[in-house]
Amino acid sequence: MQLDFTLSFTETQWICFDDSIEILADSLEELDTSIEKHLRQKYQTGTFRIKMFFDFDRFPKWYRQYMPHYFNRDFTYNLN
Amino acid sequence: MSTLNKKWYSGMSSTEDWWSAWLGLFFFGLGLLSIWGLDAVGWIAKPKAWEFTNLMQDFSWSKLIKTSSKEYAHLHPLVSLLVTYIVFTVLTSIGAHFQKLNVKKYIYGFTIIFLITWFAWIVGYEVHFSAINAVLKGKNLFEVYDLTWGLQLGGGFGFMLALTIGLIIGNFFKGFANKIREAAKPEWFIKTAIVLLGIKLGMMTMKAAGFTYELALAGAAAAFVAYLLFWPIIYYVGRKFFKLNRSSAAVLSSGISICGVSASIATAGAIKAKPIIPIAVATLVLVFAMFELVLLPSFYTNVAPNQPIVNGAAMGMTVKTDGADAAAGAILDELMVSKQLKTNDVKWEEGWILSAAILTKIWIDIFIGIWSFVLAVIWIRNVENKKKKKEKIPWSEIWFRFPKFILAYMLVWFIYLGMMYFFPDILDNAQVGGNIVQGTFRKFMFMLTFLSIGIITDFSKLKGMGRLTLLYAIGLFAIIAPIAYLVAYIFHHGMMPPLAQ
Secondary structure, eight states: OEEEEEEEEOSSOEEEEOSSOEEEESSHHHHHHHHHHHHHHHHSSOEEEEEEEEOGGGSOHHHHTTOSOOOEEEEEEEOO | OOOOOOSTTTTTTTOHHHHHHHHHHHHHHHHHGGGGTOOSSTTSEEEOOBOHHHHHHSOOGGGTEEESSGGGTTSOHHHHHHHHHHHHHHHHHHHHHHTTOOHHHHHHHHHHHHHHHHHHHHHHTBHHHHOOSSOBTTBOHHHHTTOSOOOOOTTHHHHHHHHHHHHHHHHHOHHHHHHHGGGOOHHHHHHHHHHHHHHHHHHHHHHOHHHHHHHHHHHHHHHHHHHHHHHHHHHHHHHHTSOOOHHHHHHHHHHHHTTHHHHHHHHHHHTTOOTHHHHHHHHHHHHHHHHHHHHHHHHHHHHOTTOHHHHHHHHHHHSOSHHHHHHHHHHHHHHHHHHHHHHHOOOBOTTHHHHHHHHHHHHHHHHHHHHHHHHHHHHHHHTSOOSSEEEEOOTHHHHHHSOTHHHHHHHHHHHHHHHHHHOGGGHHHHHHHHHHIIIIIHHHHHHHHHHHHHHTOOGGGGTTOHHHHHHHHHIIIIIIHHHHHHHHHHHHTTOOOOBOO
């Protein structure tokens, strides 16, 4: 199963969300752990391809002219 | 609203990078209409050489401004200027709309920037600042106006004046700067100008194909060698002597040694650093780029007046951000061509030194996407914890970080090459419009860049960044600049611009 998330950032925390869930964490590692926990609760087992797309609008306007992309993530969880 | 790069065509209508390509290609297309005898670009206003006393005795706008082609010579100079304003305001406002800028604020800011730019451009053409004491196109302006003194800076004075005015606004009139900042987009303006420079490169290839290819290849080799040296040295110094953590050292290394702000964002993205890190580095890059822009063109011109292409290539590897590099290259081009004419009565063709600076920078811009990808793979494998998940780096990351304006620059160049090889009969007509677009249009975009880059540079932002500032200063002036010059010399020495005809 593939799940697409939007990735964003506040002053101090990473935010990952889709239409049904929003997860906040201090680091990406913590974020990944929370996602895994969420997947276990919701689906128990399975293989999940996670795609995260960073929302570039989180950067200040003046900054966006230099590079229009931060990063996307693509990883797989095997919860079997 | 979110901006997500999901598909290969994401951002085509919303990023300044793509809009540089669209705007540049649109102007290029307008210029090409001259192939069929249609002059669709000659209306653009351009400044004329003028003398202060002469103007005061008998004021006339026609002494200051003219249209770019004789087809439109019947237009009053102010009408030509008004048409120029309307065309550029409308086209860039459309771009601003799609880039999600505040269009009202943009138009207000652009109008002010347009007026100041033209003021600086016109003043820059006053003969005491610009005229060279030598015969050019059959006349010596020093003798025509009976001048007793002159700075002999060519078009360089206008560039420097626009930059100075921008810096004064950005640092002493910050409230005003904030009001017009929406339209101060140096990267957009300069990337559009670089696309138009593709026409110049095409024309230069017609005159000296071998030399142009050699210049492009030497630029690629130099950029590649230089960055294999720069990045690890700065990273090592940052970690060893300045005790930076891995993320900060990596982002700063890219900022100092590759291509400034865009490299620091790309690197930070590759190693998934918190966004605050590249934003802090960006502040350093922008302020130091200003020092480079102000200091290096005069320094190179005076220290190595007989190494024009080496100087241009070194500039491309040393000055960070496309805007500052192209601006520095443009000043260097003006200063070196003027100095050579003044001291040796030899007229180098304009544009080659600037092209040397741009070509090395373009290779660097291409290099950053690939380098970020490699770094991301290294980081995931060696630095990040990856016990439970299997992460891969999408190949699309290279594409999303690839500077799209370079595609337009290359396309324009290749179209000229295509015409040269397959349709040589239409070249003369194509160059009629092409000369105006790569001349007046491009120089106007450069002028906008100079003013805008000054407006957005705020030196006070260096406060509180002591350790990083010190590392940046040492890295730039003690490591990057000397190595860049050495590498530029190795790959470019002996290369000289063709003489102007």
